[in-house]
Amino acid sequence: MARDTNSTSTEFYRKKNKEEMKYQLVTFAAMIVFTLVSFGLVIGEFHPMFTIPVIILLACVQVAFQLYYFMHMNHKGHGLPALFLYSGVFVAILTILAMVTIVWW
Amino acid sequence: MSTAYAQKNGFFAGLWDYLTTVDHKKIAILYLIAGGFFFLVGGIEAMLIRIQLIQPDNEFVSAGLYNQLLTMHGTTMIFLAAMPLIFTLMNIAVPLQIGARDVAFPFLNSLGFWLFFFGGVLLNCSWFMGGAPDAGWTAYAPLSTTSPGHGVDFYVMGLQISGAGTLIGGINFLVTIINMRAPGMTYMRMPLFTWSSLVTSVLILFAFPALTVGLFLMMFDRLFGANFFDPSMGGNHVIWEHLFWIFGHPEVYILVLPLFGLFSDIISTFSKKRLFGYSAMVFATVLIGFLGFMVWAHHMFTTGLGPVANSIFAIATMAIAVPTGIKIFNWLFTMWGGSIRMTVPMLWTVAFIPSFTLGGFGGVMLAAAAADYQYHDTYFVVAHFHYVIVGGVVFGLFAGLTYWWPKMFGTMLNEKMGKLAFWPFFFGFHLTFFIQHFLGLMGMPRRYWKFQPDQGLEIGNLVSTLGAFLMAIGTIIFLINVVITTIKGEKVSGDPWDARTLEWSIPSPPPFYNFTQTPLVRGLDALWVEKRHGNGKMTPAEPLGDIHMPNNSFIPFMMSLGLFIAGFGFIYQVDNSSYLILAVLGMAITLLSMFVRSVKDDLGYHIHKEDLEKGAGSE
Known part of the structure; x- marks a missing residue:
């Protein structure tokens, strides 16, 4: 009986790890594609008003991939780190926004 | 047989113990000594300022020295007196209130203290090395970047070092409160002082980096020939104002929030009632912390940000009156119908409520951007921020030190002497600062060395100076009380106030490992729950076992000395x-x-x- 539960739990974790590995490979591939796209946009000399926002957007998605898939923030028990991360991002954005709109504009 | 905690006697053994300690209770005492010393230094500077302004056209101090005095008064009081004294309270109370044996990082706790201490000493060395900083505690560029001599350099380096200590302290308490609560101590069972310390630590975490960045830019401008704040070289001096106030406004909430929490605990203890609207109080604390980050430009209404920016920041500022009002009413409702004991901590607290509210009204007046053009840089502003900082923070520190004195030293400050210290301080405070509102409305500018005769400013300034002397008398009586209490050394029980929270369930002063067995928390006001529904003692959450303790270390001292x-x-x-x-x-x-x-x-x-x-x- 005890051995049974043990084996099912290892099987469960093995399955789970396999799934995680799959996600990591997918995100890794996506990140390489994003990087190639960014380089492509610059090499192809698209209009800067198109290139810059797209590259920034892709960068944000890459950061999210990094945090959630490689640094395991998609796992349970990361609520507080996420809260503090987003609070920090909020304060930083507020600062930059204020500088851009009322100092430099 | 372990001998690691064997007591050594003698003065130098005791000194070495304090130089190397990582125990949060001893670090609290270090913060108290250093912060108390700087509080007295800042107080002497304030007295010299007020003596200079006792009569028109006075020549008591020179113009240059006056600028140094007012700069160092502000800088010392905020960074070197209020902050460490708040860390005193947080160090003594937070680990005990959540049932922890120490903070999460005892080594960092010690490092934070020594960084603060050496930063403060560095800043004050400027007095003996060619003159203190003289560009105001806000050190606006280009005044600060072009100030001759080394005064402002000392400001930059001193605050950079002590700021790092504060940041370390803030992160430490954040981790402590999140990770080290005793079993059963859920977030919504934490005493309000712990809650407000948590929010304060968050504010420290997010606000101090702005100061660090600002000070680094200033350092490179002054010491290494950079031009971040020099418009003629492509820089922009308004950036300093923004960076300073992005830090500076949260800073004033960092100062006052822990004391809001403390007042909540004191009112509930001495009214023998559960805090009215506990969850609303928590909500208001968090909301004040959140809003505190979007109001910094109300210090800069006259800088020329434009009407849209001014309106946004004006409205955000006025919004802060809402959670603050929630708190004021909750304190009043807690007292309503309670069985109130007018002990010294309660006396300071009751005096705090109307005093702080007056300061808050001044704040809402200043928040109206159009009207602020009239008030800006006058004594009205000086009156406002002294009402909130003295009426909120200093009253709170006196209340908190009296309240937790038995927990820190095992002795009770004398109640009669405490009241004797309170009354001159209270009346002196209102005499000093209430009339400054009117001086400001009459047009007396702040930070000026002199005022001229026959402009109707004589009486107001005289009254203000007399009030300052009363405050000094109150402080001296408090100090005498401390000395007498220490000499007498009458020990008291672990729970001399008949209080409600966990720190009172252990002896005073607590053993160095705090809790022999981690307590089990069964509700809000954990000790009170046991007094009402149990046998008056905390139920242990674990069997008696070995306790893991950190070693003392001299390394934090050396890092800071370097x-x-x-x-x-x-x-x-x-x-x-x-x-x-x-x-x-x-x-x-x-x-x-x-x-x-x-x-x-x-x-x-x-x-x-x-x-x-x-x-x-x-x-």
């Missing part, structure tokens, strides 16, 4: 590049200390179960 020496090197290398040797030497000491800390395993030690049963550590 930065202190390097600070002088950076300041004086402008005159002569051979001073860079000092910078290199100082940084070498710091880096070497960090290296030693990294490679040397320090696993601490255990107090064994058998020794605990024999009563090790308890006096």
Whole structure:
């Protein structure tokens, strides 16, 4: 009986790890594609008003991939780190926004 | 038989113990001594300012010295007096209130203190080395970047070092409160002081980096020929104002929020009632912390940000009156119908409510951007922020020190002397600052060395100075009380106030490992729950076992000393590049200390179960 539960739990974790590995490979591939796209946009000399926002957007998605898939923030028990991360991002954005709109504009 | 905690006697053994301690209760005492010292220094500076302004056209101090005095009064009181005294309260109370044996990072706690201490000493060395900073505590560019001499350099280096200490302290409490609560101590069962310390630590975490960045830019401008704040070289001096106030406004909430929490605990204890609207109080605390980050430009209404920016920041500022109002009413409702004991902490608290509310009204008036053009840089502003900082923070520190004195030292401050200290301070405070509202409305500008006769400002300034003397008398009586209490040394029980929270469930002063067994928390006001529904003692959450304790360490002192020496090197290398040797030497000491800390395993030690049963550590 005890051995049974043990084996099912290892099987469960093995399955789970396999799934995680799959996600990591997918995100890794996506990140390489994003990087190639960014380089492509610059090499192809698209209009800067198109290139810059797209590259920034892709960068944000890459950061999210990094945090959630490689640094395991998609796992349970990361609520507080996420809260503090987003609070920090909020304060930083507020600062930059204020500088851009009322100092430099 | 473990002898690691065997007591050594003698003055130098005691001094060494304090220099190396990582115990949060001893660090609280260190913060109290250092912060109390700087509080007196800042107070003397304030008295000199007020004596200079006792009559028109006075020549008591020179114009240059006056500028140094007012700059150092502000800087000292905020960074070197209020902050460390708040850390005193947080260090003594937070781990005990959540049922922890120490903070999460005892080594960092010690490092935070020594960084603050050496930063403060560096800043005050300027008095003896060619003049203190003289560009105001806000150090606006270009006044600060072009100020001659080394005064502002000391400001930059001193605040940079002590700011790092504060940041370390804030992160430490954040981790402590999140991770080290006793079983059953859920977030919504934490005492309000712990809650407000949590929010304060969050504010420290997010606000101090702005100061660090600002100070670095200032340092490079002044010491290494950069031009961040020089418009003629493509810089922009308004950036300093923004960076300073992005830090500076949260800073004032960092100062006052822990004391809001403290007042909540005191009111509930001495009204013998559960705090009215506990969850609303928590919500209001968090909301004040959140809003505190979007109001900084109300210090800059006259800088010329434009009507849209001014309106946004004006409205955000007024919004803060809402959660603050929630708190004021909740305090009043807690007292309503309670069985109130007018002890000294309660007296300060009751005096705080109307005093702080007056300051808050001044704040809402200043928040109206259009009207602020009239008030800006007058004594009206001085009156407003002294009402909130003295009426909120200083009253709170007196209340908190009296309240937790038995927990820190095992003795009670004399109640009669405490009241004798309160009344002159209270009346002196209102005499000093209430009339300054009117001086400001009459047009008296702040930070000026002199005022002229026959402009109707004489009486107001005289009254203000007399009030300042009353405040000094109150402070001196408090100090005498401390001395007398310490000499008498009458020990009291663990729970002299008949209080409600966990820190009162253990002896005063607590054994160095705090809780022999981690307590089980069964509700809000954990000790009160046991007094009402149990046998008056906390139920242990674990069997008696070995306790893991950290070793003392001298490394934090050395790390901070290194930065202190390097600070002088950076300041004086402008005159002569051979001073860079000092910078290199100082940084070498710091880096070497960090290296030693990294490679040397320090696993601490255990107090064994058998020794605990024999009563090790308890006096």
